[in-house]
Amino acid sequence: MRGTFRALVTGAAVVAALLAASGGVTAAPSPSAGTGGEIRGGDAFLVDTGRCVVGFTVTEGFVATSRCGPVGGEVRTTGGELVGVVRGSTYPVPGGAWVETTDAWTLSPSVGRAGGGTAVLGSTLVPMGGAVCATTSTSGWRCGNVLAHDQSVAFPEGTVSGLTRTTLCSDHGRDEGTPVVSGNQAQGVLLLASGPCPGGGGSDHVLPVNPLLAAWGLTLRTA
Template sequence: MTISVTRTRRAAAVGATALALLLGPLALTGGATPLPAAAPSADLPAGMVDALERDLGVPRAEAGQRLAFQADAATKVRTLTQALGATYAGAWVDPAAGTVHVATTTPTKVRGPMATGVTTVTVERTLAQLESLGATLDAAGLPADVATWYVDVPTNKIVVEAVGDTAAAAALVAAAGLPAEAVTLAAAPAAPQTFIDVIGGRAYYINSRSRCSVGFSVQGGFVTAGHCGTTGASTTSPSGTFRGSSFPGNDYGWVQVASGNTPRGLVDNYSGGTVRVTGSQQAAVGAYVCRSGSTTGWRCGTVQSYNSTVRYSQGSVSGLIRTTVCAEPGDSGGSLVAGTQAQGVTSGGSGNCRSGGTTYFQPVNEILQAYGLRLILG
């Protein structure tokens, strides 16, 4: 069996490369249609425009247009997903070029109004087949030297990242019996770690020993990362109690706040303002996303993949969103948004906000469903 060994590379349609660098925990003890040249952005929070320009080089005049495009694209992708059914192999967008790509094993199904403005890519494997291959890796168990696997939709392959040498990833793939042509091995110089360090991105404290960040307000409290606290753990600023926590396997939890605290549907943009949360519709691969956290504030990047499994030192976590957003210890649990749509809470990753990094997020809709919670909208 021969498996290609490469650095993880994103397709040109996505146009973003993740940098895998070291992060550690922090405790209190320590077919393109060009976009118009100018687009209104006056209605966007200044902090969001600043961060998109700083982190992704998005011209300020085009920020509003690009975000509007990706919101429309998310609706189009949802329609394509339903229409293609079992033949669907994923979709991705490029907000800068204004393109929507959909992959399928049966391209003739992309027809009629839903084909307008869509580039169809014919592939060998459906998204369900790729995710099934990933589930096989989960069943085999990720060894300590394997950092993550994820579905790379633009290349129609599973990417398995190992820390440094890819030998451990190759051995896992071989032992799991995955076909060589469906796998890309990638070398990551450091292992992902949880960001043990809240009100949409603002700090909160767990058992007076560690700091994390609030994800999103829900009725009665807020959601955050599961690794931040176990069920029953107490919090301060705001005061509350973890009523549910799942980690590893998942990385989600929810905190019921004490009376006197008022959950609001807002996320701190760390520029003197807030971003209101209007829903939780999933963005497409390639979409711009921004994260709020109590260590590094407001940072932006792009979505690289969904349903990624990550091997932390504490164990594997599955079903995560992989992004190029940077993060650092203490940002854990914080909010990830696409425009004003809630996406997930910060789980962990590698790298930092000085040299770049890869960060993984627990999808917010899964948390809401797991605990029967209702997102509070701004």
């Protein structure tokens, strides 16, 4: 598998290539109902591989990073309640994932909870130099600017291309997976954090949301 990911193209083809190589969406059993609640971007749940952070809600559930685990894996609350099942994932190669949630959960078209959060109105890509913000679990809202699009990062499992490089400087190992927005426009999910950076100079990489939606034929929930 590793050789397959060493020469990925940018944009939607990156996620599509990862998806094809990882076997795509398999016939995992439908998730059962639970007591549920509201889900919005930035919420964190548990999976076998650690934490699964909600990127953005879609009509069938939510998109996230492949930290949510392999296809067929279950996403649960800290109390053990089933949230959903991973229907698509590039795991173990860093990239995207799609989780189908149970009918018990309400999917909010917003990110963050502090002060009511921010409504998501669309997913227009911000140009270089544009402002972006992430709602992180460690420091709340953290903002920066876009340095470049279509960037590549080499991971032990393979090289991932089509990423957006920013100055967000979020906490490495703790903030990956959090949603990144520009105003009310969804930009992507944080794939690699470079912080903490008390003196500045961070270089966080974001996995764009539109290729994730295209890879699995999903529709972003908007307010």
